[in-house]
Amino acid sequence: MNEISITxxxxxxxALFFIGMYGLFTRRNMITMLMAIELILNSVNINFVAxxxxxxxxxxxxxxxxxxxxxxxxxxxxLAIAIIINLYRSHDSIDVEDATELKY
Amino acid sequence: MNASVIIFYILSAFILGAALLAVTxxxxxxxxxxxxxxxxxTAALFFWMGVEFVxxxxxxxxxxxxxxxxxxxxxxxxxxxxxMPKPLRNRSLFSIxxxxxxxxxxxxxxxxxxxxxxxxxxxxVKVTEIGTQMLSTKxxxxxxxxxxxxxxxxxxxxxxxxxxxxxxxxxxxxxQ
Numbered sequence: 001m002n003e004i005s006i007t008x009x010x011x012x013x014x015a016l017f018f019i020g021m022y023g024l025f026t027r028r029n030m031i032t033m034l035m036a037i038e039l040i041l042n043s044v045n046i047n048f049v050a051x052x053x054x055x056x057x058x059x060x061x062x063x064x065x066x067x068x069x070x071x072x073x074x075x076x077x078x079l080a081i082a083i084i085i086n087l088y089r090s091h092d093s094i095d096v097e098d099a100t101e102l103k104y
Numbered sequence: 105m106n107a108s109v110i111i112f113y114i115l116s117a118f119i120l121g122a123a124l125l126a127v128t129x130x131x132x133x134x135x136x137x138x139x140x141x142x143x144x145x146t147a148a149l150f151f152w153m154g155v156e157f158v159x160x161x162x163x164x165x166x167x168x169x170x171x172x173x174x175x176x177x178x179x180x181x182x183x184x185x186x187x188m189p190k191p192l193r194n195r196s197l198f199s200i201x202x203x204x205x206x207x208x209x210x211x212x213x214x215x216x217x218x219x220x221x222x223x224x225x226x227x228x229v230k231v232t233e234i235g236t237q238m239l240s241t242k243x244x245x246x247x248x249x250x251x252x253x254x255x256x257x258x259x260x261x262x263x264x265x266x267x268x269x270x271x272x273x274x275x276x277x278x279x280q
Contacts, residue, residue, distance in 0.1 A: 003109050006222065010214045012116040012149070016123055016142075018207040023127030025199040026191040031177060032132060035139045038170065039123055042146050045162075053153055055219065057227040060237055064246050066158050067234075070165050071253050075260035077170045081177045082268040088181045089270075 009050040016043035030084050030094045034077060041073045111152060119145035130187045132178055140171045155229050 016039055023036030045066045052062025088094050119142055126138035143166045150159035191199075238246050 003105075004112050006219055007214055008112070008116075009149075009153075011211060012119060014207060014210050014214065015120050018203045018210075019120070019123045019127055021206070022199050022203045025202070026127070026196055028191070029132060029188055031174060031181070032127075032135055032188070035135060035174065036127055038139065038166070039126070039142065042143065042166075045158075046146060046149060049150060049153055049155055049158060053155070053227045054222055057225040059244065060229065060234065061244070063155055063158055063229060063234065064238070064249075066155075067161055068249055068253055070158075070161055072256065074165050074169055075257050078173060078264050079260050079267070081173055082264040084177060085180060085268045094181050 006050055006054040009046065009054075013043040013046040013050065016040075016046070028095050028097060030087075030096050031081075033096065034080050034084075038073065038077065041069060045069055108152070112149075115145060115149050115152060119149065130190070132182070132188055133175075136171060136174050136178060139174070140167060143167050143171065154227050157229060157231050157234055 020036045020039030020043065023039065024033055027033050027036060048062040048065045048069070050062075052060070056062070084094055087099060091098050122138050122141035122145060126135050126142055129135040129138060143162065147159045147162040147167070150156075150162060190196075237244060238250055241247055
C-alpha cells in the first residue's frame with residue numbers, strides 16, 4: 001500500500017472516464033450509451049474515495065459523496081430505462097438516430 | 105513489491121480491460137456482461153482501498169440492481185443475439201483522437217500536480233461512524249442530503265412507473 005501513490009489510482013479513474021466518454025460518443029444504441037454513462041459515474045466514485053483516503057484520512061466526506069453518487073445513479077438509470085422503453089413503444093427502435101422529431 | 109501492489113495492478117488491468125471490451129463489443133448482451141465485470145472490479149478496488157461499506161453498496165446497487173435492470177430492458181426492447189452496427193469510421197476516428205488527447209492532457213495535469221505531504225494515517229472507516237455521521241445534524245452531518253435523496257428516489261420511482269406504464273387502448277383514445 002505504501003508504494004501505490006494517489007497518481008496510480010487517479011490514472012485508473014481517468015482512463016475509465018475517457019473510455020466511458022468514447023463509448024458515449026461512438027454508440028448508437030441508447031442502452032449502450034447508458035452503460036457508458038455508468039462507467040463515467042464509476043470513475044468519479046473511485047476518484048472521490050481515493051482523494052478521501054490519501055489526502056484527508058480523518059474525514060469521511062469522499063465516502064459519503066460516493067454513496068450518494070451511487071444512489072443518484074441508480075435513480076437516474078431507472079428513469080432512463082423507463083424513457084427508453086416508452087420511446088421503443090412509439091418508434092419500435094432504440095437507435096438514437098431514429099428519434100428525430102425535435103430536429104429542426 | 106509486496107502483494108498489495110501486485111493486486112492493485114491486476115485489478116486495474118481487469119477494470120480497464122473489461123471497460124474497453126464493454127464499449128467496443130458488437131453484441132449488446134456481451135457489452136452488458138463486460139459492464140458487470142467492470143463494476144465488480146471497481147468494487148474489488150474499493151475493498152482494496154479499505155472502504156468495505158462502499159464496496160458492498162456498489163455490489164448491491166450497481167451489480168445487483170442496475171445491471172439487472174439493463175439486462176431486462178435489453179430483453180424487452182430487442183433481440184439480444186443480433187450484432188449491432190459498427191460505428192462510422194469518421195466518428196470512431198475522432199472519438200479515439202478525443203480519448204487519447206483528453207487522457208494525455210488530464211493525466212499530464214495529474215502527474216505534474218504536487219499533492220503535498222501525503223500523511224500516512226490509517227484510513228479506518230467504521231460503519232458505525234458512517235451511520236452516525238449520516239444522520240447527525242451537527243458539523244459534518246449529512247442528514248440533509250440523506251433526506252433529499254430519499255425524496256429523489258420516491259420521485260424517480262413514481263416517475264418511472266408513470267412513464268413506462270402501458271395505457272389500455274380505450275383510455276388512450278380518451279386521452280387523445
